[in-house]
Amino acid sequence: MRNSSGNFSAGAITATGFTGSGSGLTSLNAAQLTAGTLPDARLSSNVARRNAANTFSGNQEVVGSLALNLASSSAGGEVLRMKKSGAAADNNVEFAYHHRPAGNELWFSAFNGTVTRHLQGWDYANNAVRFPANGSTFSINTTQLRVGVGTAVPKRRFHVEGESLFNSFGSGLEYAALTVTNSASGGVSIFSATSSSDANLVVANRGTGDLIRGFSGVTGGDLVFQVRNNGQVVCGDELSCKSLQIRGGADLAEPFPLSDADAPPGTVLVIDPDQPGRLKISSEAYDSKVAGILSGAGGVQPGIVLTQSGVLEEGPAVALSGRVYAWVDASFAPVQPGDLLTTSPTPGHAMKAVDVERRSGALLGKAMSSLSEGRGLVLVLVSLQ
Secondary structure, three states, rough: EEOOOOOOOOOOOOOOOOOOOOOOOOOOOOOOOOOOOOHHHOOOOOOEEEOOOEEEOOOOOOOOOOOOOOOOOOOOOEEEEOOOOOOOOOOEEEEEEEOOOOOOEEEEEEEEEOOOOEEEEEEOOOEEEEEEOOOOEEEEEEOOOOOOOOOOOOOOOOEEEEOOOOOOOOOHHHHOOOOOOOOOOOOOOOOOOOOOOOOOOOOOOOOOOOEEEEOOOOOOOOOEEOOOOOOOOEOOOOOOOOOOOOOOOOEEEOOOOOOOOOOOOOOOEOOOOOOOEEEEEEOOOOOOOOOEEEEHHHHOOEEEEEEEEOOOOOOOOEEEEEEEEEEEEEOOOOEOOOOEEOOOOOOOOEEEEEEOHHHHOOOOEEOOOOOOOOEEEEEEEEEEO
């Protein structure tokens, strides 16, 4: 009903439209309003309000899922930007998610007001993640289960383009800097290839331990190959090669136990009849028990040493063939290169074999240097006969 002032004070009014501000209207169904403005004061406190600068102010919380469909002028346009209020700077970095050129990559980038860095990219056509987004510093292919460092296209489960460094600080196999295994029956654990003019593999031990150890057997506990710190190579079985050059010595030797403990290198030795398997210092002329010369005199070391560990008793190396220095007594006769040598009465010394009848079976070898008088070292080409 309309009161004396011309206003409606009670009851319901049905009309097809109203004009004016509508300030006196209450209990309206806002869902039916199709035009006009609504004061902010009329909005609920949980409604995010956008100001004239087209930004939202205050802290806004979204409970549940939120879908944003933002239009872009190109396939490489930005999808979503995030930063605090104010200009982008080192202490106010702006982050952005955006599609890239073909629309099949999503990048996560950062902008500090000067430089844009593409931190991460997802190529969902190939199901790969890259760091940075436009590079190949680090990449993950989740389809092929591959990781690449320095490459965007890893060819193995772990693919590194460039140098690598592994450091470990523990002792023993448990703390090895790199452990490589292959459980396949025909598998290969390590393959190395290069086209360099330098070495393919360099091994260095700055301590006192071995350079290389090789094991075999079901448990991998049988030591079959060893390169010691001084370069000595130890093989558990046969060593086969086309040719072998010995550069560290000049005679073929075998270790023998000695009955005399004070024999110096170059001493002439004979078989000890009282102690089978042992040698002793020679002391008789033309002794048919002559066995060889103790290696090591004059700085000449044995080139090859024959032994069978654990079977025969061992001792110092005795030259059986090749070149070696021997103690010679020239007081019996001067020695010249080419002279045949035999044992002498002087302990541990050889002499020139002048008695043709007695020297058979007692020859030690041939002199390769001379000794005109007294006692001294003579280079001998050992040839027992």
